[in-house]
Amino acid sequence: MWVYRSMVRRAKNKDSCEDENSGNESQRTQESGAGSCYLDDDLAHLTKLRSGPHEHLSRAIGGRKLKLPVSPVTMLAARESNFSGRGRFSTSDSCHMLSRFLPTHGPTKLDEIRSRTYVSQFSADGSLFVAGFQRSQIRVYNVEKDWKVQKDIMAKSLRWTITDTCLSPDxxxxxxxxxxxxxxxxxxxxxxxxxxxxxxEIHDGLNFSVDDNDDEDEISIFSVKFSTDGRELVAASGDGSIYVYDLGANKLNIRITAHLSDVNTVCFADESGNLIYSGSDDKLCKVWDRRCLVSRGQAAGVLTGHLEGITYIDSRGDGRYFISNGKDQTTKLWDIRKMTSNASPQHESDWDYRWMEYPQKARKLKHANDLSLATYKGHSVLCTLIRCYFSPIYSTAQKYIYTGSSDCSVYIYDLVSGARVAMLDYHDAPVRDCSWHPIYPMLVSSSWDGVIARWDFPGDGLQPLPKPKRNHRRIIY
Known part of the structure; x- marks a missing residue:
């Protein structure tokens, strides 16, 4: 762990991740049942640049061909020899080191509540952690103060469960x-x-109804996110709409009739706030450009490929790439430059992910017009809206994607090779959400068993918890 912390301290003073150095990332050996893709796109090259060692490193090892990944001892020795001519690691050198410290050891139980955990996320700087439970409770933990509960919130006007939480940028x-x-x-x-x-305390209510005649049973908010500047909220609703709320004016700003079915997930694409990604039970991912909504009134583009509804979308933050989890038991990677102007409605099946197993024959099917760049398989998306994410840019250069799973585990995949690099198996119920610390090799999983569990890089002296006895009854959403 001392090597990692030393790397973190040095990396905080590095240049932008756009360092123009080269280096090829080795393709990981695929595990049984893991994803079967290999990314052939500009993103693969960019990921290698941002997470590969400097091209001059071979000089430090006698001109021999680099065997990737390069060992920490070799990297440290090369730095002391000033192999790059800079007297320090570049940002990509640091990511090449830090991305190997996978948070797979443990877990350590942080908290347990007799209620299903639906959402959990670190703050942008990693100092806070938020967990939302079905029985009206939300806890905010201070990570830097030994996970002390900073705020214990009992929610207002709750229907069924906390569907989402989000911290403001400040x-x-x-x-x-x-x-x-x-x-x-x-x-x-x-x-x-x-x-x-x-x-x-007062919990101010922000009303996302357009008018008093709206059917409140249809407007169920499944996803809500702050804009980067903290001035707006974007929300996904069960009435097929996307809503944008202006916090400064304290009023609903935009309603977009977006999909033919429930919108389960929505997010801003980048810091500008102009682009919005949405995913729905109509099996489509859509891109919305607010700059031309008034004139066009329709999506900037549609991305097809999922065979069942979309449960979650995570943006890479560059306004170009995002990933989505689907009820077809896959995570897909998208490039919005490949989107089309429209898509034909897809046939609705009788299959219900909340209580039925996914048909084995359907796992082999592929959409006739699949526009995704890569597909990652191995985890399961059943019972509830399982979430997926890119790994942190600071420590891993987003070279992994990770997701919860209804088989009670967390899966981590290599973005480029599609290989499953880790499976964190502990919980006794579906893992609906999980969050990777933005700086340190720490991942927290939250499950319907009510347990908040922390996974770390091996070497911190923590003893893993015994695995609970599995309850194989299906849990209905």
């Missing part, structure tokens, strides 16, 4: 949603630890 406020048109906002930096809605 980490002062948290919004939470449920199967309701009201999204509530809480000040998490106030002195009150126990935050009971409208008893110890």
């Amino acid at each position: 980490q002062r406020f948290l919004v939470y949603s449920s199967m309701s048109p009201l999204v509530h906002i809480v000040n998490i930096q106030s002195a009150t630890t126990e935050s009971l809605a409208n008893i110890t």
